[in-house]
Amino acid sequence: MTESICSSSSCAQCGFRSSIFSSLTDEQLKELTVQKSFHKVGKGEVIVEQGSSINGFIFLRVGLAKLARINPDGREQIAGIATPNDFVGLLSIFSSKTYKYSIIAIEDSEYCQVDYQLVMDLVETNGKFSKSLLEKFSSVSDLLVGTRLELELRQLRGRVAFIICYFANEIYKDKTFNLPISRKEIAELIDMRVENVVRTLSEFRRDKIIKIEGTTIEILDQEKLKWIKMHG
Amino acid sequence: MTESICSSSSCAQCGFRSSIFSSLTDEQLKELTVQKSFHKVGKGEVIVEQGSSINGFIFLRVGLAKLARINPDGREQIAGIATPNDFVGLLSIFSSKTYKYSIIAIEDSEYCQVDYQLVMDLVETNGKFSKSLLEKFSSVSDLLVGTRLELELRQLRGRVAFIICYFANEIYKDKTFNLPISRKEIAELIDMRVENVVRTLSEFRRDKIIKIEGTTIEILDQEKLKWIKMHG
DNA sequence: CGCGGCTTTGATGTTCATCAAGTAAAGTGG
DNA sequence: CCACTTTACTTGATGAACATCAAAGCCGCG
Numbered sequence: 257m258t259e260s261i262c263s264s265s266s267c268a269q270c271g272f273r274s275s276i277f278s279s280l281t282d283e284q285l286k287e288l289t290v291q292k293s294f295h296k297v298g299k300g301e302v303i304v305e306q307g308s309s310i311n312g313f314i315f316l317r318v319g320l321a322k323l324a325r326i327n328p329d330g331r332e333q334i335a336g337i338a339t340p341n342d343f344v345g346l347l348s349i350f351s352s353k354t355y356k357y358s359i360i361a362i363e364d365s366e367y368c369q370v371d372y373q374l375v376m377d378l379v380e381t382n383g384k385f386s387k388s389l390l391e392k393f394s395s396v397s398d399l400l401v402g403t404r405l406e407l408e409l410r411q412l413r414g415r416v417a418f419i420i421c422y423f424a425n426e427i428y429k430d431k432t433f434n435l436p437i438s439r440k441e442i443a444e445l446i447d448m449r450v451e452n453v454v455r456t457l458s459e460f461r462r463d464k465i466i467k468i469e470g471t472t473i474e475i476l477d478q479e480k481l482k483w484i485k486m487h488g
Numbered sequence: 489m490t491e492s493i494c495s496s497s498s499c500a501q502c503g504f505r506s507s508i509f510s511s512l513t514d515e516q517l518k519e520l521t522v523q524k525s526f527h528k529v530g531k532g533e534v535i536v537e538q539g540s541s542i543n544g545f546i547f548l549r550v551g552l553a554k555l556a557r558i559n560p561d562g563r564e565q566i567a568g569i570a571t572p573n574d575f576v577g578l579l580s581i582f583s584s585k586t587y588k589y590s591i592i593a594i595e596d597s598e599y600c601q602v603d604y605q606l607v608m609d610l611v612e613t614n615g616k617f618s619k620s621l622l623e624k625f626s627s628v629s630d631l632l633v634g635t636r637l638e639l640e641l642r643q644l645r646g647r648v649a650f651i652i653c654y655f656a657n658e659i660y661k662d663k664t665f666n667l668p669i670s671r672k673e674i675a676e677l678i679d680m681r682v683e684n685v686v687r688t689l690s691e692f693r694r695d696k697i698i699k700i701e702g703t704t705i706e707i708l709d710q711e712k713l714k715w716i717k718m719h720g
Numbered sequence: 721c722g723c724g725g726c727t728t729t730g731a732t733g734t735t736c737a738t739c740a741a742g743t744a745a746a747g748t749g750g
Numbered sequence: 751c752c753a754c755t756t757t758a759c760t761t762g763a764t765g766a767a768c769a770t771c772a773a774a775g776c777c778g779c780g
Contacts, residue, residue: 325637333637350619351627356634379622380615387582387611390622395583397629402588404636405557405565408679411735439759447640449737454760643767671727681769686728 267292270368271341272315276392279384292370297361299436303344306358312369314344319365320427320436323347323357324444334445336400337362339427343392347400362436407446410488415446416456417485420466424475431475499524502600503573504547508624511616524602529593531668535576536591542584544601546576551597552659552668555579555589556676566677568632569594571659575624579632594668639678642720647678648688649717652698656707663707 267289323335338344348356379386443450460466467474499521555567570576580588611618675682692698697713699706
């Protein structure tokens with residue numbers, strides 16, 4: 257799927273409108289609508305390349321994306337998952353010239369890119385906007401750090417259970433869902449190795465805690481999974 | 489050492505003055521000076537208690553503090569170290585009612601506490617201030633996440649070497665320094681166990697990579713330590 | 721003095737990474 | 751469309767890294 261620009265999408269109806277952009281004046285909103293670029297990308301496509309220079313803010317509207325970084329030794333780490341209405345790639349956005357993480361779609365996604373300068377102008381001129389942005393920024397950073405610390409508390413089985421619950425409860429809000437990432441990516445997200453992630457999933461399946469059919473996962477034993485997440 | 493308030497300390501000469509408070513008008517600065525409370529705490533004293541309600545911003549002026557959280561099972565995790573001119577306890581400050589981490593002095597420290605509402609008023613009325621705050625916030629969050637990911641890349645020896653280099657290069661800028669935290673705290677910071685941290689330090693000493701005298705650490709073999717940090 | 725917390729070392733077992741090898745699935749080029 | 755390559759997935763076996771348990775020394779503090 258190639259990237260396309262669709263200027264008909266309206267900022268007035270955007271999910272961000274009700275959060276960080278709620279305080280914009282009609283004029284500011286109009287400027288935003290005109291200036292922003294709207295993009296569709298397919299699963300696996302790169303939205304932002306690690307190391308490239310920061311020229312805009314990325315607002316994920318639909319889909320799911322991973323925040324990944326590739327280390328000198330070639331090993332990839334996934335810092336977190338960005339969800340719709342997440343203001344992604346933000347971590348270093350005000351303090352660095354380049355993106356420190358790649359943002360890669362893990363589901364077909366839609367996002368808007370807004371020029372860096374326009375947002376900074378809004379920050380300088382619109383106090384309520386600044387406040388909303390700080391709040392958003394704060395909650396996203398907090399979640400990112402909190403999740404990493406939560407993962408560190410657990411070992412293999414607990415981490416895998418944590419991730420399954422995360423997708424079921426936080427992302428899809430359903431006990432049956434299509435796992436959007438590969439086993440390798442789960443491993444990169446929880447700081448373990450593929451083989452051990454696979455082994456653990458197989459074990460959960462054998463113990464009838466989950467059912468795996470292709471990329472679909474169904475949680476069969478919510479209680480036991482939760483127990484493993486907390487104590488395993 | 490008990491907490492004391494010393495209203496004579498001037499905001500005009502504060503380190504923060506040159507960063508996030510640089511854009512304040514004389515009047516705003518005066519209001520800040522009058523309103524803020526200045527505190528001195530000794531090593532080990534709690535600056536902010538995890539779970540307490542957020543009523544102000546903490547600006548660390550002198551000293552060093554740890555950002556820690558205690559988990560339900562009693563195990564403590566250290567998310568990071570706050571340095572002077574750090575705007576600490578910020579992670580959840582705009583998005584939560586309570587502090588999610590305790591802030592505890594690990595050296596005799598001085599900090600200012602500014603009323604939450606006053607800062608929010610500044611955010612709403614002073615665009616340049618908002619911008620500075622976002623930049624500061626961004627760089628601190630980014631560093632926090634980046635450090636955790638760096639640690640995850642390494643195992644025991646690499647992590648311990650990383651922390652020693654961190655204190656020597658980033659904090660004290662000297663190859664000889666007083667380690668401000670216990671072995672247990674190092675363990676909590678790098679997600680390992682005390683015994684293994686102790687073993688590793690003993691090993692480094694035996695191999696003449698570092699010298700340990702009481703709480704003083706001297707790096708004897710910078711090259712070897714750096715190698716372990718990168719490849720060990 | 722005695723208690724608790726921090727430090728240290730050794731011994732032992734668990735958890736996990738690594739290596740190996742095979743299957744399945746998915747893309748590639750003739 | 752089929753051989754071919756590549757990538758993801760899977761299981762087992764082995765060893766390395768680390769947690770845990772145990773015991774003793776140290777120090778500060780009531």
